[in-house]
């Protein structure tokens with residue numbers, strides 16, 4: 177029997193995360209399905225940032241580095257989000273961006289495996305990752321072997337210093353088995369770096385139990401930390417003593433305010449820092465993490481899976497006959513929290529949807545991507561989005577959208 181909107185409303189009533197939607201400020205008339213590019217605004221963040229600006233900056237001034245806890249904030253926020261990663265707290269910090277942290281981790285890993293000449297990396301990974309991999313390989317005179325994510329485990333050999341891949345694919349949402357791939361890399365003596373951009377806050381993670389060496393994740397997607405929120409970085413405790421990352425700025429120094437010549441690395445995860453923490457962004461992210469208080473990550477993953485299953489079912493019933501196809505896995509057990517639907521006019525369809533307040537994103541050449549912030553997206557939102565796609569296609573409304581669009585960000 178075909179689903180109805182009432183069926184979806186009943187699923188929302190039974191959803192253990194229904195209450196979490198009230199933790200967010202969602203504009204009227206907007207159906208927000210873009211949590212995997214920029215999470216929605218959690219309640220309390222604006223007030224916290226305003227207080228930080230007015231009190232800590234405006235009145236505390238430079239004293240706030242000590243009195244308001246600014247100096248300690250990267251590690252403190254890392255400890256706050258470590259449970260979402262399945263990581264003991266002292267192994268996580270927030271700092272910089274994914275790409276910058278990836279650069280630091282790749283070089284650090286290569287320095288831990290001197291003499292090895294190969295990097296194994298994911299073919300088709302988010303382009304920024306592979307741009308960084310290529311540059312690091314050039315710097316070190318190494319060879320990169322690009323293979324699909326599912327083939328990374330088999331591609332490592334005794335010459336592999338490091339393997340780098342996404343845990344959840346930004347396109348297909350396919351989840352890689354972190355424990356299994358990491359074990360395969362270790363079996364050949366290499367190290368593994370995981371990109372958690374589409375994982376943190378979206379699926380249950382167990383970095384410690386998976387034996388991961390290093391990981392980087394995103395603050396502005398499923399953690400809802402705001403545009404440009406700092407990335408987080410994980411370094412397993414066993415690598416702390418020998419960690420030698422290349423961006424040796426003063427905040428990664430053991431005693432930055434002694435102003436001594438020569439670099440002496442800070443102990444522990446603080447060695448991943450380079451520069452002065454960006455306190456406006458840190459403040460927003462720290463407050464945003466309150467939205468996860470008391471939330472179990474297996475509920476989050478189950479909700480994302482249910483929303484994805486629903487969209488796929490509705491796609492099959494309503495959109496496949498109209499020229500759409502799926503670019504995401506059907507198997508919910510191996511799928512993260514987004515669904516990618518392809519259509520030859522995907523760009524125009526997405527623009528038409530955005531015009532109706534249904535916001536997803538577009539990934540060239542033809543992918544309409546819908547990301548489900550599991551704390552605030554409802555089953556009825558998925559229903560409404562699919563029916564809107566159906567209407568845009570059936571009515572031909574997409575044909576009124578000019579190509580190419582004027583916006584730099586899709």
Ligand SMILES: Cc1ncc(COP(=O)(O)O)c(C=O)c1O
Nearest residue numbers: 273274275276302304346371373
């Ligand atoms: C999988 C993945 N890796 C890396 C990045 C790049 O992140 P950043 O802009 O923080 O360098 C993104 C951004 O969306 C991403 O989705």
